[in-house]
Amino acid sequence: MTAANPLVDALVRCTFEVTGALTRIGAENDLSLTQLRVLGILRDRRLRVTELAAYLGLEKSTMSGLIDRAERRGLLARERSPEDGRVVDVFMTPAGREFAQRVYDDVRRTLAPALEKLRPEQRTQLLELLEALTAR
Amino acid sequence: MTAANPLVDALVRCTFEVTGALTRIGAENDLSLTQLRVLGILRDRRLRVTELAAYLGLEKSTMSGLIDRAERRGLLARERSPEDGRVVDVFMTPAGREFAQRVYDDVRRTLAPALEKLRPEQRTQLLELLEALTAR
DNA sequence: TATTGTTATACTCTATAACTATA
DNA sequence: TATAGTTATAGAGTATAACAATA
Numbered sequence: 001m002t003a004a005n006p007l008v009d010a011l012v013r014c015t016f017e018v019t020g021a022l023t024r025i026g027a028e029n030d031l032s033l034t035q036l037r038v039l040g041i042l043r044d045r046r047l048r049v050t051e052l053a054a055y056l057g058l059e060k061s062t063m064s065g066l067i068d069r070a071e072r073r074g075l076l077a078r079e080r081s082p083e084d085g086r087v088v089d090v091f092m093t094p095a096g097r098e099f100a101q102r103v104y105d106d107v108r109r110t111l112a113p114a115l116e117k118l119r120p121e122q123r124t125q126l127l128e129l130l131e132a133l134t135a136r
Numbered sequence: 137m138t139a140a141n142p143l144v145d146a147l148v149r150c151t152f153e154v155t156g157a158l159t160r161i162g163a164e165n166d167l168s169l170t171q172l173r174v175l176g177i178l179r180d181r182r183l184r185v186t187e188l189a190a191y192l193g194l195e196k197s198t199m200s201g202l203i204d205r206a207e208r209r210g211l212l213a214r215e216r217s218p219e220d221g222r223v224v225d226v227f228m229t230p231a232g233r234e235f236a237q238r239v240y241d242d243v244r245r246t247l248a249p250a251l252e253k254l255r256p257e258q259r260t261q262l263l264e265l266l267e268a269l270t271a272r
Numbered sequence: 273t274a275t276t277g278t279t280a281t282a283c284t285c286t287a288t289a290a291c292t293a294t295a
Numbered sequence: 296t297a298t299a300g301t302t303a304t305a306g307a308g309t310a311t312a313a314c315a316a317t318a
Binding site for chain 1: 138142143147148149150152154155160173176193243251253254258261262267268
């Protein structure tokens with residue numbers, strides 16, 4: 001038995017709510033939560049397949065499928081590494097970048113209203129707390 | 137174009153981190169994120185299929201499959217409503233309740249350490265902010 | 273031999289459409 | 296007719312195991 005922990009419970013509840021919003025916005029753009037996350041990760045990075053899988057906590061084989069489908073849509077591209085012939089780099093196409101920008105704008109527009117119900121000093125507090133929480 | 141919003145970004149990043157932890161703990165117990173959420177919702181409620189689908193933002197047909205698999209594992213049970221023969225109520229079995237308790241204990245044990253890095257008054261703040269955020 | 277990535281396979285998750293039973 | 300739920304179907308997401316190519 002573990003003691004009740006209202007803070008963990010509130011965090012989990014909030015997570016499910018935000019995830020719900022993200023899933024809905026993703027679906028409106030034919031993106032699963034995972035694809036949405038892939039786009040977020042690759043926005044400012046170029047990663048090999050294994051690294052991407054590690055970021056997402058998924059198997060390489062799962063990544064292959066995700067990349068296949070995104071590549072078929074013209075959002076991502078693959079490139080064999082010149083240094084190591086086994087490695088495949090993955091990165092966003094210009095179209096993918098533009099698309100991701102639009103979708104994440106949508107995310108901001110959707111989530112901002114709830115956050116604006118907080119007082120300004122509460123928003124500052126929350127930002128600090130979230131950053132403290134996700135700092136490694 | 138939407139202005140950058142560090143607070144939304146921090147919230148999304150936090151959401152993906154917590155989701156990652158929930159997915160991993162779920163996987164260790166052969167539960168998808170959705171099944172984990174079903175167990176959380178039904179912990180203190182008895183809902184008809186349509187209500188459950190609404191809670192999760194899913195189609196009724198998707199619910200049927202989710203319930204089927206959880207029922208096959210002995211975690212959930214269905215019961216036809218005596219008042220309205222079309223309605224099917226869904227609820228947790230004792231085994232399901234016990235199982236959910238164990239899994240959510242695991243969730244608390246996993247997430248608590250990160251939260252304990254915050255100072256006590258920060259934890260109080262965070263709880264208040266999360267509650268303000270998810271209040272309807 | 274070890275590592276990187278893909279393919280084959282099987283199962284879950286999901287939506288849409290068609291259906292059954294009840295109201 | 297309308298509503299509640301299930302079934303059929305198809306596609307995406309996921310893991311495991313086997314594989315090919317490269318190091």
